[in-house]
Amino acid sequence: MTDGRGSSTCSDMMAEPEIASLQRELARRTRQVAALSRVAQALAGALDLHTAASAGLGYALDITEMDAGEILLWDPAREALVQVAHAGTGPEAFAEQRLFRRGEGIPGRTLETGQVLAVDVVAAGELLARRGLAAGAFRTVFSVPLRAEERVIGVLLVAGRRARHLDAETEELLRGLGGQIGLALDRARAYEREHALRRRLEALNAASLAIAAELSLPALLQRITDIARDLTGARYAALGVAGDDGRLVEFITSGISAEARARISHLPEGRGLLGLILRGSEPVRVANIADHPASYGFPPGHPSMTSFLGVPIVLRGRNLGNIYLTDKNGGEPFSDEDEQLLVQLAAHAAVAIENARLYGQTSESLQQTVAELRAANAQLAHLSSLAIGAQEEERRRLARELHDGTAQELATLLVRLRVLERTEEPHELRLRLGEFREVIARALDDVRRMALDLRPTMLDDLGLVPALEAHTRDMARRWGITVRFETQGLDRRLPNQTELVAYRIVQEALSNIFKHSQATEATVTLILRGRELRITVRDNGRGFDVGRTLASRERGLGLFGMQERAALVGGHLELASAPGAGTRVTASLPVRELAEGRETP
Ligand SMILES: Nc1ncnc2c1ncn2[C@@H]1O[C@H](COP(=O)(O)OP(=O)(O)OP(=O)(O)O)[C@@H](O)[C@H]1O
Numbered sequence: 001m002t003d004g005r006g007s008s009t010c011s012d013m014m015a016e017p018e019i020a021s022l023q024r025e026l027a028r029r030t031r032q033v034a035a036l037s038r039v040a041q042a043l044a045g046a047l048d049l050h051t052a053a054s055a056g057l058g059y060a061l062d063i064t065e066m067d068a069g070e071i072l073l074w075d076p077a078r079e080a081l082v083q084v085a086h087a088g089t090g091p092e093a094f095a096e097q098r099l100f101r102r103g104e105g106i107p108g109r110t111l112e113t114g115q116v117l118a119v120d121v122v123a124a125g126e127l128l129a130r131r132g133l134a135a136g137a138f139r140t141v142f143s144v145p146l147r148a149e150e151r152v153i154g155v156l157l158v159a160g161r162r163a164r165h166l167d168a169e170t171e172e173l174l175r176g177l178g179g180q181i182g183l184a185l186d187r188a189r190a191y192e193r194e195h196a197l198r199r200r201l202e203a204l205n206a207a208s209l210a211i212a213a214e215l216s217l218p219a220l221l222q223r224i225t226d227i228a229r230d231l232t233g234a235r236y237a238a239l240g241v242a243g244d245d246g247r248l249v250e251f252i253t254s255g256i257s258a259e260a261r262a263r264i265s266h267l268p269e270g271r272g273l274l275g276l277i278l279r280g281s282e283p284v285r286v287a288n289i290a291d292h293p294a295s296y297g298f299p300p301g302h303p304s305m306t307s308f309l310g311v312p313i314v315l316r317g318r319n320l321g322n323i324y325l326t327d328k329n330g331g332e333p334f335s336d337e338d339e340q341l342l343v344q345l346a347a348h349a350a351v352a353i354e355n356a357r358l359y360g361q362t363s364e365s366l367q368q369t370v371a372e373l374r375a376a377n378a379q380l381a382h383l384s385s386l387a388i389g390a391q392e393e394e395r396r397r398l399a400r401e402l403h404d405g406t407a408q409e410l411a412t413l414l415v416r417l418r419v420l421e422r423t424e425e426p427h428e429l430r431l432r433l434g435e436f437r438e439v440i441a442r443a444l445d446d447v448r449r450m451a452l453d454l455r456p457t458m459l460d461d462l463g464l465v466p467a468l469e470a471h472t473r474d475m476a477r478r479w480g481i482t483v484r485f486e487t488q489g490l491d492r493r494l495p496n497q498t499e500l501v502a503y504r505i506v507q508e509a510l511s512n513i514f515k516h517s518q519a520t521e522a523t524v525t526l527i528l529r530g531r532e533l534r535i536t537v538r539d540n541g542r543g544f545d546v547g548r549t550l551a552s553r554e555r556g557l558g559l560f561g562m563q564e565r566a567a568l569v570g571g572h573l574e575l576a577s578a579p580g581a582g583t584r585v586t587a588s589l590p591v592r593e594l595a596e597g598r599e600t601p
Pocket residue numbers: 390512513515516517539541542543544549555556557558559560583
């Protein structure tokens with residue numbers, strides 16, 4: 001310290017002591033300003049709150065020549081002053097953490113009044129609420145408001161072992177300190193908030209990407225729940241999905257072990273607080289679950305929980321479920337930021353849940369289509385094997401008929417001819433020739449019929465009605481059944497394909513009648529009306545179970561072939577039959593062109 005003597009230029013006009021005092025004052029102010037600007041400079045770079053607070057407190061103890069201290073900041077979420085740094089010799093003085101409400105204790109009062117307070121430790125006693133202060137034999141505590149832009153954002157406490165008086169000089173110094181530290185801490189806090197927000201946004205972004213990529217609903221819900229817990233620092237998180245009746249159909253937890261979960265007697269039933277967020281549209285945030293009027297209590301075996309934040313999962317006004325967090329780390333209540341985050345996460349979740357549901361539905365119908373296609377494929381494979389089998393069978397039948405029938409007859413004829421060569425008897429000769437003619441006529445008949453079966457040439461040459469008439473007559477004669485044949489409106493030729501399809505359908509229907517029906521009568525009707533050819537083949541036989549026959553794998557190819565042929569030309573075929581009630585086959589075929597419709601065969 002200098003007394004400033006000898007450096008004065010106005011000594012002539014003032015009394016010596018006065019000048020000396022002014023010079024001391026100037027020096028003191030200079031020191032103060034220098035010290036405070038050092039603090040401001042040092043703190044300007046500190047961006048993390050706790051570093052800034054510790055540094056600020058260190059400078060404060062240095063400048064005030066005090067022994068211990070702490071910095072408390074106002075936390076709006078907890079509505080209290082919360083310690084962010086403590087230091088000094090005998091740190092136990094402020095080691096004990098405590099929250100101060102506004103107006104409570106010395107710090108609470110400082111916050112409220114914005115005044116620097118000096119406290120005699122011994123006289124203040126309980127007001128300080130710091131047992132360590134008494135134990136550490138401190139005498140004086142200065143309580144200083146920390147200001148940022150005229151707001152008091154916290155309190156600086158410094159304690160000394162010497163008894164100190166709060167003179168104007170000290171008060172000014174402390175006030176200045178409170179301003180510098182307050183400003184630095186406010187900036188650091190804002191920076192931290194912004195930083196945390198950015199981190200959360202990044203995490204949220206990553207979360208929504210993860211959600212978009214995840215397609216199985218349970219895995220997706222688990223992911224969302226874990227993310228919510230992770231980003232807010234909650235101990236537990238849970239997500240409930242509501243069914244159409246509003247009750248939970250799915251309940252996903254995070255932060256609770258499988259054993260602990262198993263100990264819970266039953267899942268939430270959507271009463272109490274959870275019911276509130278399940279039905280409502282607003283977030284619910286409380287510092288202590290038990291304090292909320294809607295609180296219903298925990299089911300037996302449920303871990304007890306305090307702080308709570310719950311948000312409904314809503315999509316287009318529909319409640320899909322809820323997501324909630326409990327027990328934020330460090331016992332703090334959930335913050336505004338936590339709530340905003342959870343609301344955003346719930347919005348993501350809503351879309352994701354809906355997506356997963358839609359995807360589930362599509363994949364269900366897709367699976368069904370695939371299954372149907374598979375069945376149709378198997379059916380087709382079966383039918384094509386039947387078709388090949390039927391073709392083989394047809395060839396075998398023709399071979400047998402040719403071998404056992406026609407060839408046999410011709411062979412017999414040959415033998416008889418050889419015998420006849422030796423005969424000179426004219427009567428005998430005539431008799432044999434007559435027999436031969438019969439055998440040859442029969443063989444010719446067989447060959448014609450086989451040819452007709454293979455390809456009805458009559459159809460090409462004479463048309464549908466004569467060909468079917470001949471076929472019906474032939475069949476009736478062979479099987480000994482009365483077959484009526486009726487036509488209406490068919491006075492001209494139809495397109496090739498239509499005629500062939502019609503022919504094959506009647507052929508198969510008749511063949512079934514002869515093979516299976518044991519009928520005594522059958523009727524074939526062809527009616528051409530407008531652009532539709534209607535074919536009906538009826539019998540009075542024993543009938544059959546149509547549904548069962550079509551579904552059976554052992555069925556033949558005939559019924560299927562008829563339907564296929566009808567469909568081929570854009571028509572359709574109906575089968576009406578029941579055991580004991582006869583059978584009716586009805587086909588209706590569209591006829592494209594009538595007059596000029598015939599293509600040359
Ligand atoms: N008019 C009918 N009266 C009684 N049963 C019939 C009649 N038509 C068909 N069925 C029954 O339906 C079954 C299936 O007929 P479908 O024509 O498909 O095969 P199939 O005649 O046995 O063999 P394919 O026609 O391949 O030579 C027959 O086996 C028979 O039991």
